[in-house]
Amino acid sequence: xxxxxxxxxxxxxxxxxxxxxxxxxxxxxxxxxxxxxxxxxxxxxxxxxxxxxxxxxxxxxxxxxxxxxxxxxxxxxxxxxxxxxxxxxxxxxxxxxxxxxxxxxxxxxxxxxxxxxxxxxxxxxxxxxxxxxxxxxxxxxxxxxxxxxxxxxxxxxxxxxxxxxxxxxxxxxxxxxxxxxxxxxxxxxxxxxxxxxxxxxxxxxxxxxxxxxxxxxxxxxxxxxxxxxxxxxxx
Ligand code: DC
Numbered sequence: 001x002x003x004x005x006x007x008x009x010x011x012x013x014x015x016x017x018x019x020x021x022x023x024x025x026x027x028x029x030x031x032x033x034x035x036x037x038x039x040x041x042x043x044x045x046x047x048x049x050x051x052x053x054x055x056x057x058x059x060x061x062x063x064x065x066x067x068x069x070x071x072x073x074x075x076x077x078x079x080x081x082x083x084x085x086x087x088x089x090x091x092x093x094x095x096x097x098x099x100x101x102x103x104x105x106x107x108x109x110x111x112x113x114x115x116x117x118x119x120x121x122x123x124x125x126x127x128x129x130x131x132x133x134x135x136x137x138x139x140x141x142x143x144x145x146x147x148x149x150x151x152x153x154x155x156x157x158x159x160x161x162x163x164x165x166x167x168x169x170x171x172x173x174x175x176x177x178x179x180x181x182x183x184x185x186x187x188x189x190x191x192x193x194x195x196x197x198x199x200x201x202x203x204x205x206x207x208x209x210x211x212x213x214x215x216x217x218x219x220x221x222x223x224x225x226x227x228x229x230x231x232x233x234x235x
Contacts, residue, residue: 003031003220005227008128010143012136014196015150017184018161020207020215021132024150026081027216028223029130036081037074037123039133039140042116043107044094045072045085050106051098057106067115096170100180104187107134113193134188137199146226147202148219156208157181 011028013021022038029036046067050057055066073084082091093099106112113135120131120140131140137147158178165172188196198204203222207215 003224005032005128005224006231007227008034008126009145009223009227009230010124010128010141011130011146011148011223012141012144012199012202013130013132013148013150014134014137014198014202015148016152016157016196017181017188018157018164019150019152020160020212021150023212024148024215024219025130025132027212028219031216031220032128032130032223034128034130035123035125037120037129037131038081038083039116039120039131039136040103041074041083041091041094042072042119043112044099044103045083045090046070046112046116047099047103047106048090048094049085051102057109060109060111063109064111067111072119092168095165095168097165097172097176097180100184104184104191108187108191108193110193117194134196135194137202138197139194142199145230146223147199148222149198149202149204151204151206153208154178154181154185 011034013025015021022040025038026036028034049055049070050066053066056062069086071086075082075084082089083094084090117140123129124141133140137144137149155178158174158181161181162172162174162177165177205215205219210218
């Protein structure tokens with residue numbers, strides 16, 4: 001950590017799939033000494049549980065019963081934020097294409113969102129927090145001091161996702177990745193409950209032609225500027 005804010009801020013990062021939201025969120029959390037929460041990992045963990053348990057997502061009673069049996073937590077293992085589902089490390093499994101293909105349908109179910117939003121709000125302690133997702137600035141933390149909405153060219157996003165899967169030794173086909181991203185964008189933006197949209201007070205950032213470092217520098221400056229503004233505003 002090499003920068004410190006005067007007050008613990010809540011930073012909400014929303015945007016389309018595979019825009020690099022988590023990469024940015026992790027960098028900011030590390031730099032500022034804040035908690036990082038990848039809310040997408042929580043929707044992915046629920047999806048994995050439903051797939052493994054054979055839960056019929058069209059049967060809301062079955063969904064509600066399954067949700068009661070799910071416990072999600074994060075642990076920092078060797079500096080890597082790791083997702084645990086019922087005490088099992090599922091960090092790699094939740095990133096597979098099987099889970100990616102089903103997660104948008106699962107995250108459109110209102111009881112699923114209700115449970116995870118409550119959990120996300122509980123994760124906010126007294127420290128600052130960076131959370132990335134789809135509805136963080138609009139629903140989970142509408143009062144977040146900093147809101148960023150990230151977008152990027154769909155082909156560039158697909159290429160990044162493909163490279164990520166390959167680097168993790170997962171099987172990937174670029175056409176499948178493109179189809180999956182388009183499918184998720186459509187469901188995420190068109191669902192009735194908490195659709196993906198830019199909060200009115202969010203800063204729009206298109207990172208198609210930005211390097212990871214350029215993006216980080218831009219956003220860090222924005223955060224520090226906001227912190228100074230809040231401090232001087234408080235007199
Ligand atoms: O960020 P991600 O690609 O890992 O998210 C996986 C899916 O979870 C995404 O397609 C939509 C859903 N999601 C959501 O509905 N709300 C969030 N706050 C985070 C993710």
